[in-house]
Amino acid sequence: MLVPTPEQIHSYATIHERIAVAIAELTPNQLQMRPADNEWSIQQVLLHLPDSEAVGYERIRRIIAEERPVLQLYDEDAWACNLHYHQQDPHLALELFKLLRQSSAVLLQQLPAADWKRVGLHAVNGAMNLYTIFQTYLHHGEAHLRQIEDVKRRLRGDR
Template sequence: MNPEARAALLMSFATGPRRLAAALEAVPAAALDFSPGPGKWSIRSIVLHLAESEIHAYVRARTIIAEPGNPVQAYDQDAWAASLDEGSQPVEEALDLFRLLREMIARQLRALPEAAWTQCMRHPQRGDVTLEQWLSIYDGHLATHLGQIDRTLKAFQACS
């Protein structure tokens, strides 16, 4: 990826918290815990997952930057979601956590030298992942879940 394309991807990554907050503004409180079907996540579940995933994303990026070539731990997102008492978790706190972690890592990424983008971590399921690939994965991860939030909201509205 050339530096201009990477800068555009980094901008998309950095604006993720704003895009997530904007998506949530359209969600009425009554829709937060609506599940569109058995085994499907509610909007609250999606936002909590994004916050937890961002914790892993931050640690993974920092591993690539500070300890290139080292392994990272995989995690079972469904087990994490199932073990959380979602009803007691405020969406606003999850959004704040997501925003803070994104802001911290985006600031660090902007300051990196060109050579850092080819450094990698060793993921147990994906193999070697460069920092550039990491950025693409996590920017895409949010986009996937923004679409999921939109679909869940539409399903809620269809049932209301």
């Protein structure tokens, strides 16, 4: 049976620390700079993280609490545009991301192994068990940390 390792849950719960280090020296202007017209700024990434995590927070809990719940989709680009990510506080967003992640990590650490097989129904991906949803969000934080580091390199002119 697939269950996350303690190291995976720790990484999931603490990715915000590595992101905070990655943005520590950036100015507000640097956070706002977009490397290309069709790419997000670091600020947009930082605001996306808690919004995406809120969706994940809800999905995780629905899978645990309900029998085969439907997992709603959301349009992340519409959220970035219509929720005015460029005007919001990126540090507050990172704090919210941290709290959502830590809350879920505490819950996930307490689950019996059988609960990791519980399933939600995703409109695009079909039936997804809790373990797969967890892996998706674990990798999501890591992917956005790599994106932040890439944007920083590109803004400095490194390739």
